[in-house]
Amino acid sequence: MSIPFVAIVGAGPSGLLLALMLGKRGIPVRLLEAAESLDDRPRATHYSSPAVYELRRAGVLEDMKAEGAFIPSGACWRKLNGEFIAGIAAGRIEDPTSDPLTCLPLNKLNLVLQRQISKLPHVEILYSHKVTGIGQDESKAWVEVEAPGGPQKLEAQYIVGCDGANSQIRRSLFGDWEFPGSTWAQQIVATNTYYPFEKHGFDWDSNFIIDPEHWYMAARISDDGLWRVTYGEVPGLSFDELKARQPAKFKACLPGHPEPSDYKMVNFSPYKVHQRLAKKMRVGRFLLAADAAHLCNPFGGLGLTSGIVDVGGLSDCLEGIYTGRADDGILDIYDTVRREKYNEIIDPVSTGNIRLLFEQDPDTASVENAFLKTCKQAETDPEVVAAQRKAGNALQYDFREHYHK
Numbered sequence: 001m002s003i004p005f006v007a008i009v010g011a012g013p014s015g016l017l018l019a020l021m022l023g024k025r026g027i028p029v030r031l032l033e034a035a036e037s038l039d040d041r042p043r044a045t046h047y048s049s050p051a052v053y054e055l056r057r058a059g060v061l062e063d064m065k066a067e068g069a070f071i072p073s074g075a076c077w078r079k080l081n082g083e084f085i086a087g088i089a090a091g092r093i094e095d096p097t098s099d100p101l102t103c104l105p106l107n108k109l110n111l112v113l114q115r116q117i118s119k120l121p122h123v124e125i126l127y128s129h130k131v132t133g134i135g136q137d138e139s140k141a142w143v144e145v146e147a148p149g150g151p152q153k154l155e156a157q158y159i160v161g162c163d164g165a166n167s168q169i170r171r172s173l174f175g176d177w178e179f180p181g182s183t184w185a186q187q188i189v190a191t192n193t194y195y196p197f198e199k200h201g202f203d204w205d206s207n208f209i210i211d212p213e214h215w216y217m218a219a220r221i222s223d224d225g226l227w228r229v230t231y232g233e234v235p236g237l238s239f240d241e242l243k244a245r246q247p248a249k250f251k252a253c254l255p256g257h258p259e260p261s262d263y264k265m266v267n268f269s270p271y272k273v274h275q276r277l278a279k280k281m282r283v284g285r286f287l288l289a290a291d292a293a294h295l296c297n298p299f300g301g302l303g304l305t306s307g308i309v310d311v312g313g314l315s316d317c318l319e320g321i322y323t324g325r326a327d328d329g330i331l332d333i334y335d336t337v338r339r340e341k342y343n344e345i346i347d348p349v350s351t352g353n354i355r356l357l358f359e360q361d362p363d364t365a366s367v368e369n370a371f372l373k374t375c376k377q378a379e380t381d382p383e384v385v386a387a388q389r390k391a392g393n394a395l396q397y398d399f400r401e402h403y404h405k
């Protein structure tokens with residue numbers, strides 16, 4: 001490939017989706033990935049309405065369904081003993097103008113994206129290509145890359161950092177430690193576990209358990225009995241210490257108080273969780289999207305959802321420039337809008353979601369917590385349902401409004 005219009009750094013879900021959305025519109029793209037293959041760790045599973053809208057625009061929903069994607073019955077909040085506090089049933093927020101929240105483990109979404117990209121002649125994925133440095137002038141940008149054949153300098157008109165939380169593009173633009181925000185003291189552990197929650201009274205697909213010590217989430221993520229169980233742990237423990245404590249945690253937390261022989265855990269990954277937003281999402285010919293640009297805790301499924309919304313918007317901005325229907329200033333609008341949406345929606349909502357789990361008294365949650373009070377009202381009031389839906393879609397923004405042709 002000669003100099004592509006766009007180079008994307010990172011073949012995680014955001015980089016793959018951006019490559020696909022641009023590639024399907026005939027825009028030449030080169031995707032650079034440091035690893036030899038796609039990441040298989042247990043991370044995102046649930047995509048909220050604004051993300052599903054972009055996945056539909058990308059033309060991948062049917063393939064996702066074929067891989068097992070489904071619409072969960074809803075999410076509820078419970079006490080540690082399983083007692084129901086409040087919930088949002090998917091049916092209550094059904095609306096032909098709004099895509100329903102959809103569940104598919106990230107590794108399967110990545111495969112769908114990779115498979116569709118492989119059919120596009122002008123999208124190239126280069127694995128084992130690790131970006132180590134960057135540069136730009138008035139007519140192009142470039143990255144320095146460690147590749148199997150030796151160091152390379154690869155150029156493009158625009159370069160997008162989709163290279164995750166430790167983004168080299170972001171660090172090269174602003175400095176290694178410049179990622180404003182904070183890190184939660186709480187440790188979390190994400191597992192994928194086969195266990196018959198439904199036989200123990202968990203009759204909702206997603207369950208958030210409010211408890212000062214044993215707070216956790218249990219969500220069905222497949223049709224064959226696989227659940228994502230993500231639980232809070234005390235800070236400061238090593239991987240081995242967390243692993244050693246896991247059977248006792250499950251026995252204390254999970255309904256039915258199971259022994260290890262009662263379940264099959266297929267993934268176990270501790271994570272630190274952050275609330276951070278890059279200083280800018282555009283610097284000249286470099287752009288940032290998804291985790292490279294912003295992070296939030298995973299309770300509530302807003303992390304990749306917000307990344308997918310970045311990517312959908314950025315694909316429109318870059319297409320506008322490529323086809324001459326927008327000028328380069330549209331990228332400044334991308335920077336302003338996406339950072340505002342993080343500050344106004346992602347940060348406060350995701351912070352509220354995690355605090356609810358370990359700070360709220362479960363006995364008074366449904367009357368004291370504003371969000372759960374609204375869920376209770378939504379059980380009987382369609383206007384509250386409509387307001388919830390509108391709030392859920394507020395992440396969206398159509399950058400094509402800024403095309404001049």
Ligand SMILES: Cc1cc2nc3c(=O)[nH]c(=O)nc-3n(C[C@H](O)[C@H](O)[C@H](O)COP(=O)(O)OP(=O)(O)OC[C@H]3O[C@@H](n4cnc5c(N)ncnc54)[C@H](O)[C@@H]3O)c2cc1C
Pocket residue numbers: 009010011012013014015032033034035039042043044045046047048106129130131132162163164165166167168190230271289290291292298300301302303304305306307
């Ligand atoms: C436990 C857990 C559960 C979650 N659940 C949800 C959920 O239900 N819903 C949701 O919306 N979000 C969820 N998230 C968040 C979501 O997983 C992330 O937001 C998402 O994976 C970020 O995707 P990304 O493409 O930005 O980055 P990544 O997936 O991190 O991909 C970055 C890619 O860039 C590559 N890379 C890095 N550095 C370089 C370099 N120098 N050169 C070349 N390549 C490089 C990496 O190898 C990697 O492939 C969850 C997160 C966690 C931890």
